[in-house]
Amino acid sequence: MKILKLPKEQLDFFASVLQQFGEVHAPVRTRAGYSFRALERWSEACLDYDRTVLPPKKYFLPPRETMLTYRRPDGYVAGSEGLNQKLVLFGVHACDIFALNLLDKVFAEGVFPDPYYRTRRRNVAVIGIDCEPDEHCFCPSMRADFVERGFDLFFYDIGDHYLVMVGTALGDDMVLATGPLFTPVADADIVEYKRRSALKKTKYQLEVDLRDLPEIFELEYGSEIWEELGRTCLACGNCSTSCPTCYCYDVQDQVELGSTEGPRVRTADTCLYSQHAAVAGGENFRHSQASRIKFYYYHKQRGFVMEHGRPGCVGCGRCIVHCPVGIHVVDVINRLRGVRDAVASH
Amino acid sequence: MLSPAIDVATGPGWLENPYQPHLARIVRIYRMVPDNWVFTLRFLDEEIGRNFRQQPGTFVMLSIPGAGEAPISISSSPTRPGTLELCVRRVGRVTDALYRLQSNDLVGVRGPYGNGFPVEVMHGNDLLLVAGGLGMAPLRSLLWYALDRREHFGQVTLMYGAKNPASMLFREELVSLVDRTDINCLLTVDSDPGGTWKNHVGLLPKLFDRARIDPRTTYAAVCGPPIVYKFVLERLLPLGFSKDRILMSLERRMKCGVGKCGHCSIGYKYTCLHGPIFTYWDAINLPEMV
Numbered sequence: 001m002k003i004l005k006l007p008k009e010q011l012d013f014f015a016s017v018l019q020q021f022g023e024v025h026a027p028v029r030t031r032a033g034y035s036f037r038a039l040e041r042w043s044e045a046c047l048d049y050d051r052t053v054l055p056p057k058k059y060f061l062p063p064r065e066t067m068l069t070y071r072r073p074d075g076y077v078a079g080s081e082g083l084n085q086k087l088v089l090f091g092v093h094a095c096d097i098f099a100l101n102l103l104d105k106v107f108a109e110g111v112f113p114d115p116y117y118r119t120r121r122r123n124v125a126v127i128g129i130d131c132e133p134d135e136h137c138f139c140p141s142m143r144a145d146f147v148e149r150g151f152d153l154f155f156y157d158i159g160d161h162y163l164v165m166v167g168t169a170l171g172d173d174m175v176l177a178t179g180p181l182f183t184p185v186a187d188a189d190i191v192e193y194k195r196r197s198a199l200k201k202t203k204y205q206l207e208v209d210l211r212d213l214p215e216i217f218e219l220e221y222g223s224e225i226w227e228e229l230g231r232t233c234l235a236c237g238n239c240s241t242s243c244p245t246c247y248c249y250d251v252q253d254q255v256e257l258g259s260t261e262g263p264r265v266r267t268a269d270t271c272l273y274s275q276h277a278a279v280a281g282g283e284n285f286r287h288s289q290a291s292r293i294k295f296y297y298y299h300k301q302r303g304f305v306m307e308h309g310r311p312g313c314v315g316c317g318r319c320i321v322h323c324p325v326g327i328h329v330v331d332v333i334n335r336l337r338g339v340r341d342a343v344a345s346h
Numbered sequence: 347m348l349s350p351a352i353d354v355a356t357g358p359g360w361l362e363n364p365y366q367p368h369l370a371r372i373v374r375i376y377r378m379v380p381d382n383w384v385f386t387l388r389f390l391d392e393e394i395g396r397n398f399r400q401q402p403g404t405f406v407m408l409s410i411p412g413a414g415e416a417p418i419s420i421s422s423s424p425t426r427p428g429t430l431e432l433c434v435r436r437v438g439r440v441t442d443a444l445y446r447l448q449s450n451d452l453v454g455v456r457g458p459y460g461n462g463f464p465v466e467v468m469h470g471n472d473l474l475l476v477a478g479g480l481g482m483a484p485l486r487s488l489l490w491y492a493l494d495r496r497e498h499f500g501q502v503t504l505m506y507g508a509k510n511p512a513s514m515l516f517r518e519e520l521v522s523l524v525d526r527t528d529i530n531c532l533l534t535v536d537s538d539p540g541g542t543w544k545n546h547v548g549l550l551p552k553l554f555d556r557a558r559i560d561p562r563t564t565y566a567a568v569c570g571p572p573i574v575y576k577f578v579l580e581r582l583l584p585l586g587f588s589k590d591r592i593l594m595s596l597e598r599r600m601k602c603g604v605g606k607c608g609h610c611s612i613g614y615k616y617t618c619l620h621g622p623i624f625t626y627w628d629a630i631n632l633p634e635m636v
Contacts, residue, residue, distance in 0.1 A: 070412065111605070247606070262412065
């Protein structure tokens with residue numbers, strides 16, 4: 001991999017060059033928290049943010065998207081709104097890039113690749129940035145604290161400079177477009193990178209053990225914990241909406257009154273909602289909130305492992321931050337494991 | 347940006363869209379049973395019709411303009427190509443809208459989806475089809491596949507139970523099979539209020555007394571409401587059936603049919619991709635299965 005460095009004071013110049021590669025989006029501080037959005041000026045960007053409210057999946061699986069429109073006499077015509085817009089996401093954390101790589105397994109690979117997702121994925125450049133863990137992060141447990149791929153460039157803070165990993169040819173084009181701004185790394189930079197990398201590892205406060213976790217879930221399928229969580233959970237869906245790997249969606253046809261023409265729209269959905277597994281005729285395969293929240297965890301920590309070889313969780317901590325009743329994923333897992341007072345001990 | 351390494355794009359920036367319904371015309375509506383009609387469809391684009399390769403047991407996503415999309419199992423056999431027969435229960439928004447359409451109206455179809463019955467594996471074996479109530483709809487494709495490819499199978503047995511003769515799906519067609527010698531067609535009704543039923547009266551599992559099934563050489567395909575699975579398994583398992591010789595067709599909520607929307611997920615399987623046909627072994631190992 002090509003690895004270079006960039007002086008920090010040149011970052012705003014680099015950002016201005018980036019505009020030729022697409023509209024630049026970065027985390028911005030808002031009243032509700034940090035949010036990825038289009039920058040009006042570079043100074044709005046907050047690169048030392050903890051986590052955005054919504055993960056970058058919103059750029060690839062928009063919360064609401066027109067898939068097709070029914071029109072006479074053409075039939076169903078595929079929508080293409082916003083698909084071909086070139087964007088540059090600046091400042092994506094490793095866990096969120098890892099989550100995009102997981103979404104690729106579902107939406108970009110396999111038997112039926114999703115053309116909407118793939119087209120967006122092709123048109124959105126991703127520039128990663130290193131982060132400072134807080135009390136809600138457990139990405140090392142999910143092995144999602146570092147990414148080898150899924151970014152065009154990745155920035156690591158090494159003091160006066162950023163150490164920059166170049167992940168793709170597009171990333172290389174971005175580097176070259178700045179002229180001689182990026183320079184080779186020196187021995188001292190490598191030492192500093194490794195020092196900070198080792199230091200970061202010591203800063204995590206949460207931990208879960210992944211070993212045999214799918215089997216623990218299997219063994220604890222009838223655990224009383226699920227009933228208790230079912231009584232606590234409000235089914236608000238915050239955990240799912242803010243989860244970088246949740247991808248369920250619903251599809252509805254919308255019609256104007258007196259017409260059969262109109263768009264087919266997909267919207268983000270969550271298995272925590274009561275109708276998620278209901279079929280026409282009244283049968284509901286997950287009829288209680290306990291069965292639904294169990295499914296939510298089960299799919300991430302067991303189902304996804306069986307299908308894709310690892311959990312559908314990156315340890316970003318959003319579900320912990322956004323749960324209005326304090327349901328804590330690490331606590332749930334550790335209680336299933338029988339590790340007592342896991343969270344309280346921190 | 348998505349790495350070009352995993353990018354196997356075929357067109358100018360736009361792959362084949364798996365969500366694209368193809369227009370099909372309703373060529374016949376058979377008002378078989380109240381709220382269980384059979385709709386015969388033909389694709390407008392003949393090439394799509396020719397390339398439509400379903401296995402028995404697969405399903406389509408059916409679009410009714412303005413109402414939406416729903417998964418419907420295919421009731422016709424791939425051995426009879428050209429049209430698709432869908433036995434549709436009137437049960438929700440989409441099917442309600444379908445029942446308001448008439449012959450010659452247009453609908454959207456995409457698919458076929460799902461694994462279907464593993465017919466190549468089943469070739470050379472005896473076949474036992476067990477259907478209860480509406481479970482005949484997906485099994486009919488396998489029934490006609492077996493009858494049209496009769497040389498591929500040993501003994502073929504159908505056991506079908508309905509509440510009464512009036513609610514029996516494909517009744518006339520199935521009654522016409524009773525006298526055939528290449529199939530043991532056992533039809534039963536729970537009750538016969540009209541007194542005109544000439545076949546069996548009694549519960550579906552009782553039909554096992556009328557058939558000789560060799561579990562070592564037989565694949566059993568079962569479809570029906572949950573109670574059918576319960577009572578049929580109580581007959582199949584004591585016979586010594588291996589759990590992967592019992593095949594079940596399952597129903598789930600579906601919004602995409604292609605393993606994305608998450609609704610049909612059971613445990614770690616998607617009904618639309620890994621099903622809707624599951625072995626009994628899968629059923630035991632997946633929670634919430636039946």
